[in-house]
Amino acid sequence: MESTLKGIRGSDAPCVLDLDDAATVAGGVEDTYGEDRATEEQLVTPWTVSVASGYNLLRDPRYNKGLAFTERERETHYLRGLLPPAIVSQELQERKIMNNIRQYQLPLQRYMALMDLQEGNERLFYKLLIDNVEELLPIVYTPTVGEACQKYGSIFSRPQGLYISLKEKGKILEVLKNWPERSIQVIVVTDGERILGLGDLGCQGWDSCGNFLTLPGRSSSICLLGKLSLYTALGGVRPSACLPITLDVGTNNEELLNDEFYIGLRQRRATGQEYTDFLQEFMTAVKQNYGEKVLIQFEDFANHNAFDLLARYGTTHLVFNDDIQGTASVVLAGLIAAQTLLGGSLADHTYLFLGAGEAGTGIAELIALEISRQTKAPIEECRKKIWLVDSKGLIVSTRKESLQHFKKPWAHEHKPLSNLLDAVNAIKPTVLIGTSGKGQTFTKDVVEAISSFNERPIILALSNPTSQSECTAEQAYTWSKGQAVFATGSPFDPVEYNGKIHVPGQANNAYIFPGFGLGVVMSGAIRVHDDMLLAASEALAQQVTEENFEKGLIYPPFSNIRKISAHIAASVAAKAYELGLASRRPRPKDLVKYAESCMYSPIYRNYR
The missing domain is CATH 3.40.50.720 (NAD(P)-binding Rossmann-like Domain)
Known part of the structure; x- marks a missing residue:
């Protein structure tokens, strides 16, 4: 059975992804899009997947391999003349990119180089991040995220997420259906009111995967970029299953309201019943469009809304707030580990x-x-x-x-x-x-x-x-x-x-949210329970070794983060099964191995 994603050439000369080879390389299960699936039900038999060929293939970050295309692939898929003659491995590409990144003096320059790579070659970006996580994590996440928010300015760039404003009230379900991917497993959503220490940035309050969303002389949070990249790199949730969403309910930032270049609604923030009704329509539409098992992560909501949203939707939706629950879980893990170091x-x-x-x-x-x-x-x-x-x-x-x-x-x-x-x-x-x-x-x-x-x-x-x-x-x-x-x-x-x-x-x-997200997804959990957060904390604490303790560490090194995430995912999934919140049956016998098999692999696929 074949699924065709038509490009400039249409389907007359498709580039066909060989899934048998992909499964052998990844050691995991495949989804209908030719990526490692994170436990989505198998709706069709994915013998092959067709994508665009030629020039359009080189412009598709999900399938582009750059100079790693083989002679046969270049001949079959109309790439002759579109690439220099050299053929290099993904490993050599990785070494070259890392060498280039290390030449930059400023973390922000390295960050921008990585984002350029993500927009051009998705698998190489994630392989780079996975293989060099300790070196690159401070670049794509804390602390460079904060520095980028404070210092970086640029023009509006190619959007890769959804923007849902008050203008779409009554039509939010229609807006969600405009997103091309149907198999969404994780949504990270913000209303931009509390961006790091920068306050209310309105519609500029996020930057989706691989996308700068900032204005000249303005700062913007790129937290969603970091979150979604790490869900994939550290937790193994496939990139196409992640969706960033901005809810534009206005801004109280006078400087933005008076800025001719501001891209959001020019009005004060909606509050009270208007805000409540808008969020209710959004949450209802998400469940209607993507089902009950999509994880909705609230990001950078102000205190007065963050706690209310968790309380209101915690019993009806699969919701998670990393600022409240993720931070708590990782700190608790350190405290649990410290008891091994100190006794008591x-x-x-x-x-x-x-x-x-x-x-x-x-x-x-x-x-x-x-x-x-x-x-x-x-x-x-x-x-x-x-x-x-x-x-x-x-x-x-x-x-x-x-x-x-x-x-x-x-x-x-x-x-x-x-x-x-x-x-x-x-x-x-x-x-x-x-x-x-x-x-x-x-x-x-x-x-x-x-x-x-x-x-x-x-x-x-x-x-x-x-x-x-x-x-x-x-x-x-x-x-x-x-x-x-x-x-x-x-x-x-x-x-x-x-x-x-x-x-x-x-x-x-x-340490926590990527593995936690994978555990929720792979078990088909329909709710987040506090005991699942405790299970994640205990699983992380168990990964701290005697060698780590001897150095005074109460957290394990990030070099083992995918193994750590697999153990966290397994513990979270086990607790979901124990609590009767898991919908995916039967329960796998070895949850750690199952978590590892579900993880997205950035290894290049062979085309034929």
């Missing part, structure tokens, strides 16, 4: 957070859930081990009436304290966690204070980008006299203190 259990600790937004309260709640699961104590009791400091000081019961609803569970009995240092001295935490988004807030006095009553304090400075980290690795190790078990949100170099090399861990969400 999570319940033995007292936790103090600087920052009480999506990340802080999300982490706090998952820690409390895990302590409750381990000790069988009520969740309310477990929350009393966790204290939060926001911009107004320690969150205490006397402030409860004025607090946002997501902060109220953390308002404990205590006298008011106005700053972090006073809170550290009063609460005497064993774990200090920063999610404030403000750099240099873990001062020397704060680190010395927590180190004075802890033999080995756990200090997590999680805010991104690097400039916003609550403290640097060098500061943490120096001020704690080498005592701290330390991890950050952005990468830092190893630090030598008193003749010992300390290697800071990175509590990067990229």
Whole structure:
């Protein structure tokens, strides 16, 4: 059976992808588009897939191989004269591209080179990222993502996602049907209101896979680019199954509203019932068009909407918020691993957070859930081990009436304290966690204070980008006299203190969300349950080896990330089956091997 994607030549001279060879190379199962499938049901027998030939083939990033086309392929598929005569392997292409990327001095230049590659040769881009993940992850994700948002400006480029504005109200289902891919497994959606530390960027609040969406002199989040690239590279979800969506409900950014080049709706943000109705239509249309098993990841929504959306749709849709749940899961994994390093259990600790937004309260709640699961104590009791400091000081019961609803569970009995240092001295935490988004807030006095009553304090400075980290690795190790078990949100170099090399861990969400997404997809889960997040945390913690612990690490190296993602996916899927939330039957006997077999492979396919 053959499926034809017509190009300039139509179907008279198609380029045929040999799937038998592809399956042999990848060791996995194939979908109807000739890519490794991530557990989509086999609707047709994909003996071959036809794509455009000639010039059009070289302009199709999904099928283009550049100089790797063989003599036979060049002859059969009308490529003679369109390529130089040299024939090179994918491995040689990879070495050449990496050599070129390393010549650039600025991370942003490397980022732009990678995006150019993704737009021209998708498989080579992902092979490059998979094989060089430790070197390239800081380029395509944290911290260069933040630097790109702050510094990079360009004209509107080729869109690769969907834009759904209030103008499409009543027609959202029709808009979704305009997207050419039908087999969507992961949607990452934003309304652009809370982009990193940059605030409301409206319709400029995202950049889809391989696409710059910025304006001269303006900054824009490229978070969706990083998210979707990593779903594929680290989690193995095929690129064509990922869909980025911007919901344009206006912007309150006066500078954008007055900018003649602004590409979004020129109106203030919709709120209240208008916003609620728009989101309801969107969520209903997604389920109607793609089914109940599509994972919808909310990205960069403001606090007041992020928690409400999770609560509203968590029981009716397969939804996930990486800022709240992904961050919480990866931090919990580090804390679980730290217990192996230090001894004891999570319940033995007292936790103090600087920052009480999506990340802080999300982490706090998952820690409390895990302590409750381990000790069988009520969740309310477990929350009393966790204290939060926001911009107004320690969150205490006397402030409860004025607090946002997501902060109220953390308002404990205590006298008011106005700053972090006073809170550290009063609460005497064993774990200090920063999610404030403000750099240099873990001062020397704060680190010395927590180190004075802890033999080995756990200090997590999680805010991104690097400039916003609550403290640097060098500061943490120096001020704690080498005592701290330390991890950050952005990468830092190893630090030598008193003749010992300390290697800071990175509590990067990229450890969790790609594997979590694969686990949800491969099990056919219809809902996300907190226990699935706990399972992901425990699976990640189990990947930390004795060798890692000897260096002070509480996270494994990213060089093994695909293996790590497979284990996380298997644990998430197992929990989905256990909870009765998995729809894909029968359950595979070996979930780890099944996860590995489902992963997208970037190896070139043979054409005939």
